Amino acid sequence: MINKIIEKIKHKYSMFFDKEYKEKHRLTYFPRYTKTTTFLLNLDSDILIVDGKSFLSGYEEIYLRHNYRFETKNLEPLIIDCGSNIGLSILYFKKLYPEAKIISFEPDPNIFEVLKHNIAVNNLENISVRQNAIWNKNETITFEMEGGFSGKITESSKDSSTKKTKVEAIRLLDILREFKKIDFLKIDIEGAEYEVIVDCQDYLKNIDYLFIEYHSFYEKTQRLSEILQILTNNKFRYIVKEANTPKFPFLQKNGEGFDFQVEIFAYKNEK
16 A cells, blocks of 8 residues: 555656756746757757747757658758757757758857757757848848847947947848759748849749748838738648747737737648
8 A cells, every 4th residue: 555655656746856857847947048058959068048938948949849840852951051050950850850051040140059069969060150141131130139949130230239240131032043943941031031022033943842941020011911912822731730829819919129029830732
C-alpha cells in the first residue's frame, strides 16, 4: 500500500524532476534580454540565446508546432530565411534537410553575432549569413533593436536611443531574381512584409513554399487582404493561422504597435 502511494506521488510530481521541464522553467523566469545557453534543441552543442521568453516562444512555434516543416524531393533545397534572429529556423531547416542551401538575413548587429555563433558551434555548412534588413530598396535604414524577436525597421528620429541603429537594407527582389527556383521562402520581418511582398510579387512564381508572418499596426491601414490577393494571383493556396490577437478585440481598438499577427502558409496550387 505504501509503495503504491509513493508511486502515485512520484508520478504526480515527476515533472518537477524532469530535466526539460526544469530548463523551460528556468528560461521562463530568466532576466529578460540577458544571454544564456540552453540544451533544449538536443543538438551536439548548446546554443546561445539572447532572451529566455523569446526563445521559448520560438521553440514552441518552430520545434513543437513545426511551423516550417515542408516536403520536397530535392535533397538540397534552397531556403531563403528573412529574419533569422538567433538561428532557430536555420537549425530546424538543417535538421529537416542537412544538405539544404540557406541564405539568411538578420539586421540586428548584436543578434547577428549570436546567429553566427550558433551556426559555427553546430558545424553547419552551406549557409550564407548576411547582416541586412529585408526591404523594398537597397538603402541605409533605421533599425530598432528590441533585444529579442521583435526588432524592426522604424522611422528615423533625433533621439539618442541606444535601441536604434543604422543598418543596410537589401531589396528582396534582387535576391529572388538570382534563382529560377526557390524551395522555401520565410518572411518574418516584423511589419515590413507588405512593402516587400508588393515589390517582389512578380517573382513569387519561382517559390514552392512561402511563409509570411503578417503584422497589423494600430495606426496603419490593414493590408492582409492585399497580400492574400497577391498570393492568389501567383497561384498559391494558403492557410492563415492566428499568431497573436487581443483578448477583447472590441475593447482594444486603439494602442501602439501591433494589434494582431497571423501566420500565412502558402504553397503552389497544383490545379
